[in-house]
Amino acid sequence: MVKAEGVHKRFGRLEVLRGIDLEVAPREVVCIIGPSGGGKSTFLRCINHLEKIDAGRLSVDGELVGYRQQGDKLYELPDSEVCTKRSEIGMVFQRFNLFPHMTALENVVEAPLRVKRQPKAEVIPRARTLLERVGLSDKIDAYPNQLSGGQQQRVAIARALAMQPKLMLFDEPTSALDPELVGEVLDVMRGLAEDGMTMVVVTHEMGFAREVANRAVFMDGGVVVEEGEPRAFFASPQHARTKQFLSKIL
Amino acid sequence: MSEATGVSGGPPAAADRPRTRPEAIKAVPLRHVWRWISAVVVLALAAALVGTIVTAPNLRWDVVGQYIFGGLILQGALLTVELTVIAMAIGIVLGVVLAVMRLSPNPVVSSVSWFYIWFFRGTPVLVQVFFWYNLNAVLPHIGIGLPFTSIGVQASTNSLISPLLAVILGLGLNEAAYMAEIVRAGIISVEHGQTEAAMALGMRRLQVMRRIVLPQAMRVIIPPTGNETISMLKTTSLAFIAAVPELFTRAEQIASSNFDIIELLIVASIWYLFMTSILTIGQYYIERHYARGSQRALPPTPLQRFRRMLFTFHAPPPIVEGVEAPASLQHGGGR
Numbered sequence: 408m409v410k411a412e413g414v415h416k417r418f419g420r421l422e423v424l425r426g427i428d429l430e431v432a433p434r435e436v437v438c439i440i441g442p443s444g445g446g447k448s449t450f451l452r453c454i455n456h457l458e459k460i461d462a463g464r465l466s467v468d469g470e471l472v473g474y475r476q477q478g479d480k481l482y483e484l485p486d487s488e489v490c491t492k493r494s495e496i497g498m499v500f501q502r503f504n505l506f507p508h509m510t511a512l513e514n515v516v517e518a519p520l521r522v523k524r525q526p527k528a529e530v531i532p533r534a535r536t537l538l539e540r541v542g543l544s545d546k547i548d549a550y551p552n553q554l555s556g557g558q559q560q561r562v563a564i565a566r567a568l569a570m571q572p573k574l575m576l577f578d579e580p581t582s583a584l585d586p587e588l589v590g591e592v593l594d595v596m597r598g599l600a601e602d603g604m605t606m607v608v609v610t611h612e613m614g615f616a617r618e619v620a621n622r623a624v625f626m627d628g629g630v631v632v633e634e635g636e637p638r639a640f641f642a643s644p645q646h647a648r649t650k651q652f653l654s655k656i657l
Numbered sequence: 658m659s660e661a662t663g664v665s666g667g668p669p670a671a672a673d674r675p676r677t678r679p680e681a682i683k684a685v686p687l688r689h690v691w692r693w694i695s696a697v698v699v700l701a702l703a704a705a706l707v708g709t710i711v712t713a714p715n716l717r718w719d720v721v722g723q724y725i726f727g728g729l730i731l732q733g734a735l736l737t738v739e740l741t742v743i744a745m746a747i748g749i750v751l752g753v754v755l756a757v758m759r760l761s762p763n764p765v766v767s768s769v770s771w772f773y774i775w776f777f778r779g780t781p782v783l784v785q786v787f788f789w790y791n792l793n794a795v796l797p798h799i800g801i802g803l804p805f806t807s808i809g810v811q812a813s814t815n816s817l818i819s820p821l822l823a824v825i826l827g828l829g830l831n832e833a834a835y836m837a838e839i840v841r842a843g844i845i846s847v848e849h850g851q852t853e854a855a856m857a858l859g860m861r862r863l864q865v866m867r868r869i870v871l872p873q874a875m876r877v878i879i880p881p882t883g884n885e886t887i888s889m890l891k892t893t894s895l896a897f898i899a900a901v902p903e904l905f906t907r908a909e910q911i912a913s914s915n916f917d918i919i920e921l922l923i924v925a926s927i928w929y930l931f932m933t934s935i936l937t938i939g940q941y942y943i944e945r946h947y948a949r950g951s952q953r954a955l956p957p958t959p960l961q962r963f964r965r966m967l968f969t970f971h972a973p974p975p976i977v978e979g980v981e982a983p984a985s986l987q988h989g990g991g992r
């Protein structure tokens with residue numbers, strides 16, 4: 408589903424990604440962990456083409472992100488096509504980023520109505536079902552500031568799912584939450600994984616990674632240092648840097 | 658511990674404590690002596706001032722009363738409102754366009770906007786109105802056509818730009834420059850995560866602007882826009898130089914025939930005050946509308962606040978969390 412080969416990204420003189428190689432199969436759940444500033448968020452944003460990569464190849468579902476290849480030449484995609492591609496990838500942010508001037512339901516229906524131009528009669532029932540699925544059927548008409556952090560993040564997940572994405576990206580979805588609210592969000596994500604959604608999750612929730620992920624990836628200094636089956640990965644990391652990092656957070 | 662705690666007999670057991678409700682506080686309220694003294698002083702000064710004006714020997718209040726609802730004055734007031742609405746409409750629409758252009762990643766588009774704002778904010782509005790009014794002096798014909806060819810249409814400047822249109826152009830185009838800066842400040846005030854989330858959903862740049870960013874920017878945009886509207890209502894009096902018969906022009910015209918200058922200025926001022934008061938109230942309700950989703954409870958209406966004030970006479974009035982714009986945005990009427 409996602410294929411990264413030697414992905415490089417720099418901000419000015421700071422080289423944040425220095426050759427990321429990673430493959431994510433359909434229906435796979437991959438958890439990315441790593442120290443702050445290691446480029447995890449940047450990598451997720453590249454997958455969604457919120458950032459342009461400088462070198463390497465990055466493709467989603469077999470199509471290059473942001474470019475079209477013809478012969479051995481790359482052509483930049485026009486905005487409209489980039490937007491269409493983005494609409495097929497769901498993204499959930501650390502700080503929720505719900506639209507504060509819209510109710511939970513309005514947040515969820517906005518993109519299907521405006522981007523996909525699907526009819527209201529179809530979108531609204533689906534949005535209600537989604538909100539129900541994340542356990543918020545009684546909060547449909549609440550504004551984001553009337554919701555707890557955990558509830559907001561669940562609305563944000565429903566909002567992303569409403570676009571019927573083929574891939575979901577989560578950028579530390581629980582790290583802005585109080586500890587007792589983390590569980591409700593992880594439960595929703597676990598349910599998604601069980602339904603076969605392809606997911607790339609940046610997280611420090613080791614328990615979630617161990618139970619739900621098919622693979623754990625350790626990223627540091629802009630490269631993938633080590634990856635493996637989660638249980639083995641956490642039990643016996645191979646690299647010194649991984650060991651050091653895990654010993655600090657476990 | 659005595660009777661005052663309301664607990665009878667012995668110290669309360671720890672388990673009992675949550676059940677006994679502490680007595681409501683009955684303290685002597687703080688006396689705001691200086692508030693009362695200053696109120697008396699202000700009232701005395703105001704009374705003296707009003708007294709001086711009302712009893713001014715040559716001020717003829719009957720003339721004020723005669724003209725305040727006079728047909729010409731009413732027509733003038735109506736035209737003032739129309740001018741304000743049209744000029745502000747141009748200002749707001751063009752201002753939003755300019756603000757979005759200013760923030761465009763396209764350097765050509767953003768510098769066009771920069772130049773417009775630089776020019777129209779940098780010259781006095783009086784000069785601009787005068788300019789449009791006298792345009793025919795240097796440019797007798799205006800037309801559109803292909804440059805360096807004779808293809809196109811032309812018309813005489815005088816027939817195209819009537820005095821009324823000159824005033825509207827002068828006020829509206831000038832206002833757009835100020836509105837552009839106000840709107841831009843509003844757009845910048847919206848957290849970047851909002852744009853990011855909307856783009857991640859696949860929304861186009863303009864969609865993000867219209868559906869997500871601008872509605873949130875409204876909270877920052879509206880207070881200074883209200884200010885601008887009130888300012889515009891008074892600035893329309895510049896139409897005087899083009900002899901467009903709005904409120905001030907009418908008052909002046911009448912005054913120049915009957916020489917009751919101050920009386921007619923009072924008439925005009927009363928109308929200006931009345932109309933700005935209406936605008937102030939309108940602004941309050943619009944602000945309240947756009948506070949939706951940013952405050953858990955809507956702020957009280959003035960009527961609700963007034964009622965609450967009556968019932969809590971000694972306490973300071975409740976502070977309503979406002980959505981004041983930074984002072985730098987409010988350039989007031991002094992241009």
Ligand SMILES: Nc1ncnc2c1ncn2[C@@H]1O[C@H](COP(=O)(O)OP(=O)(O)OP(=O)(O)O)[C@@H](O)[C@H]1O
Pocket residue numbers: 418421423441442443444445446447448449450
């Ligand atoms: N738009 C930007 N401009 C300049 N530098 C940036 C930008 N975005 C990120 N960076 C830098 O890139 C580096 C990697 O950032 P990134 O957000 O990807 O890290 P991260 O691994 O997600 O860290 P964290 O765990 O703290 O979220 C950081 O040093 C950051 O300062």
Ligand SMILES: [Mg+2]
Pocket residue numbers: 447448449578579
């Ligand atoms: Mg991050």
